[in-house]
Amino acid sequence: MDLFIQLTLTGLTNGAILALAALGFVLIYKSSDVINFAQGEFLLIGAYVMFSMLVQFSLPWTIGLVLTLLVAVGIGVAVERLVLRPLIGEPIISVIMATIGLSSLLRAIVSTIWGNQPRAFPAFIPSKPVHVLGATVGADRLWAIAIAGGMLFLFNLFFTRSKEGIAMRAVADDQQAAMSMGISVKRIFAWAWSIAAMTAAIGGALVANIVGVGPELAGFGLRVFPVVILGGLDSIPGAIVGGVIIGLLEAYVGGYIGMGLNQVISFIVLILILMVRPYGLFGQEIIERV
Amino acid sequence: MVSGVFHTSYESDMALRRTPAQKIRIALFILFILVFPFFANKYTLTLANQIAIATIGAIGLNILTGYTGQISLGQGGFMAVGAYTAGLLTVRLGMPWWLSIIIASLVTAVVGAIFGIPSLRLKGLYLAIATLAAQEIILWTVTHWKGLTGGVEALVVPDPRLFGLRLNADFNFYWLAWALAGITALVTLNLFRTHYGRAFIAIRDQDIAAEVMGVNLFRYKLLAFAISSFFVGVSGALLAHYRSIVTWERFTLDVSVLYLAMIIIGGMGSVSGSLFGASFMTLLPAFLTNMGRALRKVFPAINAIMPFIQEATFGLVIILFLILEPEGLKKLWEDIKDYFRLWPFSY
Numbered sequence: 001m002d003l004f005i006q007l008t009l010t011g012l013t014n015g016a017i018l019a020l021a022a023l024g025f026v027l028i029y030k031s032s033d034v035i036n037f038a039q040g041e042f043l044l045i046g047a048y049v050m051f052s053m054l055v056q057f058s059l060p061w062t063i064g065l066v067l068t069l070l071v072a073v074g075i076g077v078a079v080e081r082l083v084l085r086p087l088i089g090e091p092i093i094s095v096i097m098a099t100i101g102l103s104s105l106l107r108a109i110v111s112t113i114w115g116n117q118p119r120a121f122p123a124f125i126p127s128k129p130v131h132v133l134g135a136t137v138g139a140d141r142l143w144a145i146a147i148a149g150g151m152l153f154l155f156n157l158f159f160t161r162s163k164e165g166i167a168m169r170a171v172a173d174d175q176q177a178a179m180s181m182g183i184s185v186k187r188i189f190a191w192a193w194s195i196a197a198m199t200a201a202i203g204g205a206l207v208a209n210i211v212g213v214g215p216e217l218a219g220f221g222l223r224v225f226p227v228v229i230l231g232g233l234d235s236i237p238g239a240i241v242g243g244v245i246i247g248l249l250e251a252y253v254g255g256y257i258g259m260g261l262n263q264v265i266s267f268i269v270l271i272l273i274l275m276v277r278p279y280g281l282f283g284q285e286i287i288e289r290v
Numbered sequence: 291m292v293s294g295v296f297h298t299s300y301e302s303d304m305a306l307r308r309t310p311a312q313k314i315r316i317a318l319f320i321l322f323i324l325v326f327p328f329f330a331n332k333y334t335l336t337l338a339n340q341i342a343i344a345t346i347g348a349i350g351l352n353i354l355t356g357y358t359g360q361i362s363l364g365q366g367g368f369m370a371v372g373a374y375t376a377g378l379l380t381v382r383l384g385m386p387w388w389l390s391i392i393i394a395s396l397v398t399a400v401v402g403a404i405f406g407i408p409s410l411r412l413k414g415l416y417l418a419i420a421t422l423a424a425q426e427i428i429l430w431t432v433t434h435w436k437g438l439t440g441g442v443e444a445l446v447v448p449d450p451r452l453f454g455l456r457l458n459a460d461f462n463f464y465w466l467a468w469a470l471a472g473i474t475a476l477v478t479l480n481l482f483r484t485h486y487g488r489a490f491i492a493i494r495d496q497d498i499a500a501e502v503m504g505v506n507l508f509r510y511k512l513l514a515f516a517i518s519s520f521f522v523g524v525s526g527a528l529l530a531h532y533r534s535i536v537t538w539e540r541f542t543l544d545v546s547v548l549y550l551a552m553i554i555i556g557g558m559g560s561v562s563g564s565l566f567g568a569s570f571m572t573l574l575p576a577f578l579t580n581m582g583r584a585l586r587k588v589f590p591a592i593n594a595i596m597p598f599i600q601e602a603t604f605g606l607v608i609i610l611f612l613i614l615e616p617e618g619l620k621k622l623w624e625d626i627k628d629y630f631r632l633w634p635f636s637y
Contacts, residue, residue: 083613092418093418098608101607104601105606105609107601108602109602226423264427274416274419
């Protein structure tokens with residue numbers, strides 16, 4: 001039973017972070033039909049910028065976090081403006097390859113600035129062990145769940161209550177109709193990319209607080225795919241539910257079966273979902289018949 | 291389709307090489323390939339062999355992605371199947387190298403077709419993600435099935451021999467690799483003159499229209515996966531025999547991305563484009579390494595950041611090609627040819 005609770009907590013933490021990364025991913029896909037293979041690198045940049053703010057400039061974590069988010073917004077807007085906008089209307093493979101190229105470029109930039117060695121992250125969230133229902137877990141993991149949950153709640157408010165959020169949903173639904181209602185689609189794309197970069201930065205800082213910063217953080221980018229396919233590529237609740245399910249699944253399989261199967265189980269699930277229900281749990285079902 | 295060339299008979303329209311200029315160019319190219327190894331040193335020979343192997347793999351991917359329009363991120367995994375099958379057949383069963391290459395390619399074709407099954411329902415980026423999963427699953431199987439593959443440890447393959455010659459010596463391997471690359475190119479060029487090839491192109495251009503016209507989508511998509519994976523398997527098996535060592539690190543997702551970059555930079559849906567792309571992506575890192583060496587005396591710091599420069603250049607080249615010349619090197623080459631053919635009245 002202890003093991004079960006332990007695994008559940010680990011799974012929930014990973015799931016919460018995966019959901020954060022997936023949220024940015026879904027946001028970009030929803031509003032601009034672009035699939036972002038560089039999401040993991042956004043996470044990486046967020047973690048390293050936060051690291052610099054805390055260690056090299058020794059700022060308090062609140063200011064550091066705000067500055068990190070500003071940097072993330074800048075990167076998101078720059079990427080949208082310089083790389084994605086010239087590719088509007090190009091075939092899907094071009095857009096996929098552009099974001100893959102981008103991920104390679106961003107990784108190189110990060111390694112040039114911060115080097116390739118994993119480093120310890122100054123804990124800005126307390127990480128001493130806490131006992132929950134008989135299981136021991138780092139407090140930072142609990143905080144990660146809480147912060148991710150809070151973020152997701154805020155985003156929900158943003159999409160249902162704020163003007164920009166509603167405009168973004170309108171663009172996602174139908175770009176031309178949105179344009180004719182006076183919404184600037186270009187600005188919405190910029191919004192989508194900056195919000196995606198911001199959520200990734202927060203996710204990156206949370207992971208870094210738990211495991212430290214290193215180039216392997218970018219691996220989260222790939223782990224997002226099973227999450228978004230399970231939840232549905234264009235569904236925000238799907239990203240959250242998918243993140244939690246995949247996080248738990250990986251934890252249970254790792255704990256009870258082992259053999260490294262947890263590294264690949266999500267991809268097996270991914271193929272199965274694609275065969276049975278390609279639009280995922282909550283995605284919009286597009287039927288095409290001949 | 292070249293402009294400024296006019297056909298008056300079906301024979302000339304259907305021919306692979308249509309104009310005298312094309313015939314001369316291909317003759318010169320073959321002559322160059324035949325003469326090159328006698329003047330090359332070991333380093334350039336190695337590069338040439340790598341280009342030949344990459345060309346076979348790139349043509350394979352181009353059949354699937356360029357001609358049939360099915361995006362595949364599973365190239366590295368399929369190459370791993372080819373390389374490990376060839377290696378294991380030679381090591382465990384003592385099979386001769388040529389038989390192991392043939393069987394490995396067939397096995398890869400079957401594996402490719404199996405992972406192609408989701409393509410019946412999936413298109414575009416969903417298929418890209420499905421093949422990404424194929425890549426991860428194959429690589430995981432390779433690294434975790436210790437009883438068969440030896441897991442993460444390298445598999446050592448004995449030297450391939452023919453009439454007492456060591457075939458994986460650079461000079462000897464050159465002939466094998468380029469002969470196979472030539473055969474691959476010829477088969478592919480001819481494939482797209484048959485109804486199979488035309489069905490593939492019809493699927494790429496508009497799958498629903500193709501189905502309406504009587505192309506059985508499931509069958510032809512699986513066939514495209516199988517044929518493509520067959521050539522990818524050839525290239526993987528060649529790699530196993532050339533390098534004498536098979537390790538999983540050579541077949542990661544980066545390899546899949548590298549090959550996609552090759553066909554995008556070279557030219558999608560083109561055999562010559564595959565050759566251009568394979569050459570470009572093989573020579574670029576070599577060029578950068580040599581530049582780094584030359585600059586080392588002036589900037590000693592360049593050594594440490596060289597891997598990052600390589601990676602950044604890789605990403606940058608992909609992005610720049612996509613934005614500035616989405617049709618790749620093949621288009622640049624056509625533009626140059628058109629300019630001279632139509633000169634001085636190019637409009």
